[in-house]
Amino acid sequence: MPELPEVETIKRGLENNLTNQTIISVQRHRDTLRQPIPKELESVITHAKMIHFTRRGKYILIELNNQQTILFHLGMSGKMIVRPNIKDEPIVKHEHFTLITKEEQRLSYIDPRRFGMIDLFPSEENHTLLIHMGPEPLGDDTHQHKLFLHLLEKLKNKKQSIKVTLLDQHIITGLGNIYVCEALLLAGISPLRESKTLTKIEIQRIIQGIQTILTQAIAAGGSSMRDYVHANGKKGYFQMQWKVYGKEGEFCLNCLTKQKKSVIKRVVQAGRSSFYCDICQK
Template sequence: MPELPEVETVRRGLIPVMEGKQIIRADVRRPDLRWPFPENMAARLTGKVVERLRRRSKYILADLDSGETLLIHLGMSGRMLISTGTHPEIQKHDHVVFHMQDDARVVFNDVRRFGAMDMAMSATIADHKLLASIGPEPLGNSFDESYLVERLKGKHTPVKNALLDQRIVAGLGNIYVCEVLLRAGISPTKKAGQLSAAMVRSLVPIIRDVLGEAIESGGSSLKDYRQADGELGYFQHSFRAYGREGKPCLTTDCKGEIQRIVQAGRSTFYCAQCQR
């Protein structure tokens, strides 16, 4: 599933053709994806101007001049595909089509249909059932050392599971948590509450660095993920932990190798030599 950097990359790719632009027509080509589309979604989108495109965790939010917000979740294989001028033919899995002003077109393509769209009033979108319990953004000011120390204090779950908890921090996924913990030299199996305050504080700048690098690199392109313009992201070439089972650890002066274990049904990649 696309993680925060991938979703942020898609958002940035959509801004030139959607933000400040009118949706001339919206075509909704099936009744549902993961869940049913909101009632009269096509009519509620058609003719509206996208005043702002923003991101909350792994969701893209399009604030409309009607006072409503369109919530988009890419799911496992969702893609937002842009074309201008000459448009390719609509394909079987092109489920929602946004015909934008300036002869641009944005298509939501989702082979597995695990993605989702919903609409709600912009003034109350933060209370939407998918967003209400999400913690602070890891790149925002409210996510700082003091906050994370307090939230991890006394927790008996492994630190990796704690960082994946969207109630603690928004948008962190399996790939980037593995990368963060390797850089921090912290074992993913260590209980969150057993980390010293200094160790917890060290995680905050590392989280920001890893996510920032991934965003600048265009996101990772595992499986079905693509950027909005259809080009592959390439942060996966910089992975030090994820997917490198049996390969030498790239940490300076470390002689270990990357191992794979399973935690809460997800693959964890780490180096037992330098992650304690």
């Protein structure tokens, strides 16, 4: 599933290519993904201008100049590709939604596994899926301080492991398995630790680790595995910088720099694989 860096990269690609463009054609090629696509979508968004692109967690929001917002989620295998429109060009395999602009750009929503979603809601309201989401992991110093206080409160009585807690979108939004594993390695915190046992300093290290890993991943265009590509169809390359995720049985690079030898271990937590070094991470 695309995580925050991948969704942010796609959002930026859409923003760079489609801001202030006017929708002149909307084509749906199936009626249902994870949930039905709104029946009124075509009539509401045709002739509207796309004025603002944002991301909330793993959702992409396109605000229109008619006070409506389109919500996209990529599910497990979704991608959104922007390219010049070619008249009568056939749709590609698994293309479920096509949007064409007056400026001759074509936005294709492609989702082989159909776990994604497309929805519509008034811009002045908050979508029901976004209301109870936790704070974003990225932001300026003021935001990071608020995030620290938020996590301090949420973790203080929580017996759940810190790895599982960080994947809870109600606690902190946008994080997924890959980047939580990498951030916990950078912070030196075991994914097995009970959340309530973390000290203030350790929580600060986790926040710093999350911010560092996500910033690096966005700079690298995300991690391309299986289906994920940028809005222009190119792949990300942060997977080349993974130090722990998917590295079971390999030597820990952090330990090797300290003339130690430790292999990466894997454990299943809440149905997800966690990768960690039991020397570096306590």
